[in-house]
Amino acid sequence: MKFRFSVAIAAVVMTSSSALAADDDYGFPDLDGFAATVIATPKALQPDLSIKGRPFRLRSLEVFPDREIPKYVWYHDKLRYLVFPQKGPAPLIFLIAGTGSSYHGPHMTTLYAAFYLAGFHVVGLPSPTSFQFMVTASSTGVPGVLDDDTRDLYRVMKMAWEKQLSKRLEVTDFYVTGYSLGGAQTGYVMMLDEQEKAFNFKKGLMINPPVSLYNSALLLDSYLRENITTGTEAMLFWDNLTRAMGEEYANTRGAVNLGPDFLYQVYRKRRPDDENLATLIGLAFAITAQNMVTMADVLTQSGYIVPVGTTAKLTADVTDYFIVSGRTPFRLYFKDLLVPYYQRSNPEITDDDLIQRASLYSIEEFLRTTDKVGLSHNVDDIIMKEGEIDWLVDVFGDRGKIWPRGGHCGNMAYRDNVEHMLAFFGASLPEGR
């Protein structure tokens, strides 16, 4: 999902963006949770988040200097993160990416632009579940247990601040936010910071977090695997998808950006059913899970799909590993890689202990009592199990904002959402945006 072919700059003109309006005063298009997740927010409904010039710097950290990076991942020799500095004193906000995501991608771009334009120094970090973080900065190699992942993340934040940012930026206050899994980690970071006080974060906003990573992952597993069980079915799905997209692409005139506007147009014309959209979402997640399975297996030398001690050359044909890991759902990542890894050092530990530590339930007390942590979520978020939104409403009370629709992070760039997010931190976009 992170992969985009930007064919060129010009966007498809939206002729009637109000064609799908619901009869409430929330102006996000009347899409169901699956469609909103896939399409996200059309350009015309976003605030003006364009930035002049290229005011950012890519920085890198050697988190574990003694760690030997395997040759075939030479490109992830250091942890890379992105900084948008302001001139002069300003508040600093850390952004934590969603599952499997690096410091870039569409949702991160929205956050960078919004906070930068609102006057923050912005520092974007990859998710602990991302490829580069697993290789360079994860202490376990099997991310998923939120307290451990958050310690890794917090270490990176401190290191980035002490070694690099503190020398260059004048900071008034510290804040943190994240979306999806990064949203859940935001809660954990806020709690850890209460104890360690390295930053004294003033506020943290959790955007579309899962309540239980395990539950959400099982749901995402099921979206793919309830619809597709064999490779033949997968090929049929892929063929239909590419044929449909190809036909739509062939009808476009001029330059096309395969972004929300193009998808929205295709959606309005073709009206794919939820089964197809769910399959697509499940597929995107499976690509993330595929990478996590493979890398966790290699990093912990578990011999799960790659035999212990295998030396892969850069030029090696790894199609077999690709297929096996591609057909390994997150449920098995948890059961066959994560749990056994934790049991190596503590044989007493159970699946349920770890499922608990991969959820917000284990920091419920903190989330209920703190007044620094806010929540932004959607009623129809497709990664939430029944009852989980209600639990969040109960825990966060009036610190939680639940939007009537938007799916999973689909409405993050919608103007009301951007405004709400910035207002939570006492900020706003400049006039006219």
Next chain:
Amino acid sequence: MNINAIRLLVTAFVASSVILSGCAASRPQEGADPARRQLGDVMAPEDTTLFASTYDPWEGYNRWMYNFNARFDRYLFAPAAEGYKRFLPKFMRSGVHNFMRNIREVLNVYNALLQARLRTAGRSTGRFAVNSTLGLAGFFDPATEMGMYYQREDFGQTLGVWGVGPGPYFVLPIFGPSSLRDATGLGVDYAVWYYLDLFGYRSWASDQPLVWPNLLYAIDLRANVDFRYYEMGSVYEYLWIRQLYLEYRQFEIQR
């Protein structure tokens, strides 16, 4: 060394790599236990997969070249494009971009003609006429505002339109993902451009110190592609990109 010698060297280098490369599988350590989850556990014997059926007989070479390109891109190409974007104002960059697209328009025209797509050929011809004159030798693009939008055509697409399949997947030096068909197309397009030498531009460009117009062409090309090697977030990026490239070309051929 002139540009022709470099070209010859690159060709020889690629050819020898193709011939010499086999496709080594990864090697488990001797005596290691087999992996707990194997191919047989995840798929029935009669089942198929998309990726295993992609024709990539030169995978060893391709992977090596993909990685070479990634290094070249990380240390040279992408930083050059990034510096270009930072230090040249946007209106100058878009001027360069328009100019480079305009001198390429002739390739769009002849390929559209060969594909019997007369409307596309007409549009591209119109663009070239309007932009070369009103657009001040191509620096501006008034044609798009007049409704004549840009559409890239190349000889690989032309072959595709007439039913030629992609053939083996083939990663080119610097250019990146391609196929035997598309690499051939690239060569044919280059030859046409070389021998046509419209308004003497090509021979003028190759006489400049450091062939800077060609370097500028390359940097403009890179600056307008939103892709970074090894940033997809998957250890299987090579396989995903291969698939997406082949699908994307299919899209382009249909268009």
